[in-house]
């Protein structure tokens with residue numbers, strides 16, 4: 001098990017501008033973690049730091065086991081589809097992970113997200129919701145221990161959002177650790193067990209989801225929940 | 233235009249057209265073998281002097297054919313370092329010269345195309361643990377139909393240039409005479425109608441190749457998005 | 458990738474250079490190529506011997522340079538003093554005289570320098586200079602250019618010093634220079650062979666011909682195999698031997714355009 005993931009005074013800045021103020025955080029196995037915050041709060045930056053796509057400018061990020069790289073996956077706000085079929089998109093990830101006979105596993109993964117019938121369609125002509133489902137299948141197929149989801153439904157309509165949330169729930173039940181960012185309070189409530197609240201690049205609060213909504217400890221979180229902090 | 237049917241009947245025109253295509257297509261293939269991976273590598277990697285390299289590469293797209301021809305001539309001449317191969321005044325020498333001429337075009341244009349796609353792909357591929365050569369090849373493969381544009385630019389340049397092939401090929405009748413050198417020869421013989429006629433044939437061929445590639449690209453774009 | 462390489466190899470191997478093995482490379486001049494002589498002559502030789510002759514046509518100076526670098530097996534040019542120098546320097550084995558034709562002065566019908574019908578080429582050049590009439594010079598170190606310079610010298614004109622805007626140096630082959638002369642209605646010195654096969658004459662006509670000093674001798678030389686071991690000595694010499702043989706000489710005399718003989722064999 002690669003968890004827990006430890007962030008020790010991790011900060012990030014670019015061109016002299018601080019985007020994430022140094023924060024310490026331990027993400028353990030089990031309950032799903034929601035990174036909550038308004039637009040521009042630094043959610044995406046934090047997710048990328050944790051997934052290793054960005055190098056922190058200070059502090060240390062460590063997994064409890066070596067080889068964590070291959071045991072985690074990430075789904076982005078805008079799904080990145082290769083110019084190939086849906087099936088080939090999933091198979092590509094499996095192939096990159098050194099898994100043999102990737103087509104068969106890929107097809108199974110697409111079936112899991114209800115897209116088996118679109119397996120041979122070019123991925124880039126699918127709808128936004130379908131593309132995001134392909135991205136989820138691609139992540140699922142790798143059987144990661146941790147799955148990072150960066151606002152996976154931010155660009156989708158309610159119907160597609162509902163489908164994606166169901167798939168994420170299924171991930172959660174199967175034992176994969178979910179770390180998802182969102183600015184959507186309802187989604188946080190529906191999918192989260194605990195909330196990590198970011199405000200302007202600063203870790204303002206961390207609390208179990210019920211407690212967070214009942215009685216936020218930080219004034220920023222309280223304002224956000226009341227809708228006083230604009231989302232856009 | 234009186235002589236034109238004559239040259240057709242001799243099957244000479246056909247031979248010249250075929251050789252032109254063979255030489256230029258071989259040059260495109262060779263230049264692609266090096267240029268596509270080179271362009272992709274520059275697109276996906278970050279190193280010191282990268283910007284300088286890109287500027288140089290872009291500038292080299294405008295290499296004067298005559299200068300390239302002369303340089304290759306001096307290399308392949310019996311008195312030159314590669315003289316032993318006896319390649320001067322053969323189609324092989326013409327292929328080499330045109331390869332050098334269009335390599336920067338194919339590398340620079342594919343660099344641009346790969347970089348655009350890479351901006352989109354980078355995080356996803358890195359998330360999947362794909363980087364370096366493997367990432368470059370993945371992007372190359374995915375945008376292969378867009379790369380036709382780079383190939384066509386190279387082919388157009390190769391098929392249309394006369395300076396390099398004239399010098400290293402020698403415009404030998406039946407051996408190294410291609411469309412452009414034939415046009416130059418007919419012009420110097422004062423047979424302007426025939427020269428113009430050959431020019432029309434050359435343009436028609438290039439047009440045909442472009443149309444074909446365009447259709448392939450369009451179909452692929454519709455197919456793969 | 459493997460497929461690409463195979464296709465490439467197949468394409469390269471199907472090119473004519475690799476299909477033929479027995480050939481020699483001859484550095485020759487634009488006049489012999491563009492007059493159509495080689496197109497007529499070489500198939501006869503090839504049919505007899507099976508040796509393909511590949512002609513690279515350039516100015517005499519460049520052709521001799523090609524021989525100097527070892528890029529040709531035989532040089533076939535027309536500038537006797539330069540050829541003798543080439544042999545004397547050890548680049549060539551021996552010079553053989555093959556044939557001659559003559560130079561002519563061409564110019565516009567309107568004849569601004571009043572040289573039409575002149576028998577004395579030197580006087581004609583003096584008149585052109587005096588009238589500042591446009592004159593197109595090859596200026597490319599070719600045999601024809603060399604001959605033109607000799608004639609200016611004979612006319613007492615130091616052309617390097619005395620040339621003006623009227624003297625146009627084209628720096629290109631005979632045909633190109635005739636194209637230029639035709640476009641600008643300039644006089645030009647040309648070899649008769651190229652002139653006869655030249656199609657874009659426009660207003661140009663022959664202004665002067667027949668002077669002894671317009672004699673144009675062609676010579677052929679085997680590049681020295683002692684200098685350049687890869688020179689195809691046997692085949693190259695076979696070509697030279699054939700050119701100066703009765704059969705070759707007859708073939709040269711047989712080349713005509715519109716019934717007019719272009720080259721006159723005079724092998725010695």
Ligand SMILES: Nc1ncnc2c1ncn2[C@@H]1O[C@H](COP(=O)(O)OP(=O)(O)O)[C@@H](O)[C@H]1O
Pocket residue numbers: 014019037038039040041042043044045046
């Ligand atoms: N590569 C970057 N360069 C400069 N600024 C950036 C970069 N990435 C993000 N930012 C800035 O950092 C802040 C946080 O961004 P982000 O993490 O994307 O917010 P969100 O919480 O909406 O995901 C924003 O103000 C954004 O403009």
Ligand SMILES: [Mg+2]
Pocket residue numbers: 043044045077150151
């Ligand atoms: Mg974001």
